[in-house]
Amino acid sequence: MMAQRIETEWITVDAARTRAYAVLTDDYNPIHLDEGFAARTPLGRPIAHGTLSMAHLLRLLDGILGRDAMMVGEVLIRFRAPVYVETRVRAVVERGDADAPFELRVEREDGTVALSGSFIPGPGAEA
Incomplete structure (x- = not known):
């Protein structure tokens, strides 16, 4: 069983990362x-792509669940606030309840929640 709360180190969403993500996703x-x-x-x-923040969060979830992360049942995401280019963010996963086993969020360094949501593993995955 995972810890109640896991978070990443702070990363800077800088112009180089944003441009690389634009190239990767063809979103200019x-x-x-x-x-x-x-x-x-x-x-x-300028703001970072919302899905760039989401990708950071899903990478943390993948690190927690490993192969089970591929057994997605449901991911609900709400974009709450922009992540400005040159802002530091971290991803946080917390243990939820039976209805939403994993609570997800991306926080800006100023404490603002930029993205929040939940993850429910699919059939066969261990939560």
């Missing part, structure tokens, strides 16, 4: 890559 939306464009939006500056 200027809100992620163009400072001039982003400055003219309500966000005011």
Whole structure:
């Protein structure tokens, strides 16, 4: 059985990581890559792709569950706040209850929860 709470080290979501993710996903939306464009939006500056934060979280979950992480039953994610480029974040997984065995979130260093959700392993996986 896993610990009640597991978290990653803080990582910086810098411009290089954001650009590499854009190349990997073929998502070149200027809100992620163009400072001039982003400055003219309500966000005011570039933000990381939401799925980049989600990938960081799922990598932690994979490290906890190993092969069982591939036996996905249900993943529910809510994007709550932007992760600005050059922001430090960490992923957190906490043991939940029978309805949602794993509570998930990505936190910014300022304490803001950028992403939250839950993970329910599929049939045959050990929670």
